[in-house]
Amino acid sequence: MESCLFKANKAFIIFIVGSLCIYSILVLTNEFSRSSGEIFLIPEKYIGFIYIIYDEKEGSSQKVNGVNTYNIPTSGVFITSTGISKRLNMFESSLLFYYINSKGKRLQIPNCCPNRKQNSTFEENTIAFPFKDVPSSDSDKLFSSKPYFTYQIDSMKNLGKETIPLTKIKYENSKIK
Template identity: 35%
Template sequence: MTLQLVEYEINKVPLYAHFFKTLIIGFMITFLSSCTEVQKSEPTIYLIPEGYIGSLYIVFNAPNGEPPKYEGDSRVYDIPPSGVLVTQMDANEGWSESSEIKYFSVSQSGKRAPISTVSEDTPDNTRAIYSGGLGEAGPIFGCTVINKKFTIGTKSQRTDLHKLLTIFEAIKVKNIDKKLFEGMC
């Protein structure tokens, strides 16, 4: 019996050893999590043709696409009348505050009017933008492309399947120039 008691006392770990072990593991987790911090995206301005209704696409990383545009520190995506912008810019991944993302309807004369984003409080008859996420699509002219999709219009227009085109349909219907996609893959 005394031999078992002696073995028990030898194998028993003091309480302070558990504390230090927990403390070291906590420091390691904190250090490693600081290495995987999510980057912040650049502020963004989206310029959308006045009266445009339906699907909008931005295709990123196209060497022959539109060159980068900035206003101050904000990226500017000037969506053409086709609703498909092919740009040289990267996808601007990361987190952002909603106040740093602005949508404008742009008239023929260049006058800008703010466009609100869809929320629970958006009236059904209000023209608003529903912002989608980043995605990949392909093959488009032989390449897989990174793109961002939006939908703009009133509630019934944003859900009208005749106005909502896939990126493949938009490129075909809007007759987007194949040359913009050269060199992407």
């Protein structure tokens, strides 16, 4: 009787361990195939809003080592032909922000997801996100059908100040004028 119970327990333990292993493999495989991340190369000493406008036919697209890389112009607006990732999540470490100087040297910019209900503070020149913008005026309707995200490089004291309408910004990286 004991040997039957022992065999049943052993089979149950093997089943549980095997199931956990298979589940772990599937989860890890899925995580690695979802998104390769994004790198934002921002002009040195830039302060202000960064607009990334996705899925625009005339926009730029560049992958470096399998990672979407965006060279943000001095206007702060980057238009890309890359579709927005369904898994784009501002809280993930797959988004990397760098200042880049004229020699191509990168300096990583720290990021923060502030909670406005608390008295949050963070350093100057920090990326604050997420802000998924919805066009707020008639002049912004040009991009109403395109998903775009806003990131702000600044300190908490300036967080959430009014954004510049997109149609008033010169689009340096796109054929769209």
